[in-house]
Amino acid sequence: MAIRIIVHEPDPVLHEVAKEVTKFNANLHKLLDDMADTMYDAEGVGLAAPQIGVLKRVIVVDVGDDNGLIEMVNPELVEMEGEQLGPEGCLSIPGLNGDVRRHQKIKVKGMDRNGEVFEMIAEDFLARAFQHEIDHLNGILFTSIADSVYEIQRQGKE
Template sequence: MAIKFIVKNPDSVLREKAITVTKYNANLHKLLQDMAETMYDAEGVGLAAPQIGISKRVIVVDVGDDHGLIEMVNPEIVEQEGEQLGPEGCLSIPDLNGDVRRAQRIKIKGFDRNGAPFEMEATDFLARAFQHEVDHLNGVLFTDIADSIYDASTRPRVRGE
């Protein structure tokens, strides 16, 4: 497998709505593996396929909790409630952080690497990570919705920022 180059803002792929995945095959499995390796190498907690220059609706998330690595194809947030305001960073915008309002709890559904549907609920940091990555699939960056944006060097970085 391979560690991929992480696309940086303002690359146009970060502003596109990613394409729905229709084929669940070895190419998708390789993409998911490459994305996970790239995310871990960059010490991130999530990565969307557009961040490695591939316009497909695929994300990987690992916030360091009991869930471990979560791979999701064609994810969709179907429920959200509550609100949290917290810091975010992005591997595609390494010099900036921001305070972003997100839902406190979400329900997300999608498919695993073999095309089997699944859904899960997430709260707190995991919910934030899912929302951040799904935004990437819709061409939205955290800087578009942040309450405040600041230089990443002025604040200690949180794991994954």
């Protein structure tokens, strides 16, 4: 396992559509492990493979709830309902946040690291995290769909 370098805007890889994963092997397992390590090291709640320069449809999410770490390969939204407007940030766009409209509740379908298909229902913050990471797989950054974008106010250490 290793911590990878997170790609920052305006790197062109962040605007490309990631390719579907067809091989479920040790290379994919290492990618997933590295992505989780990288996300935790950066104190993020989600990471998509393009954010470390890998154009594959792979995401990891951990919003700190009972679900823990969720790995999903070839994720897709299959049901969406409701709307929420809330703040988002991105490890690839440090220093900026934005208010983004997302679905309140979703069903997401994908595969685990071994190619087994599974579905999850997600609401609220977890739904937001999934939608944000899936957008990365389609070359969409939150700054291009946000109602407003603003600089993060840093608190000084005392």
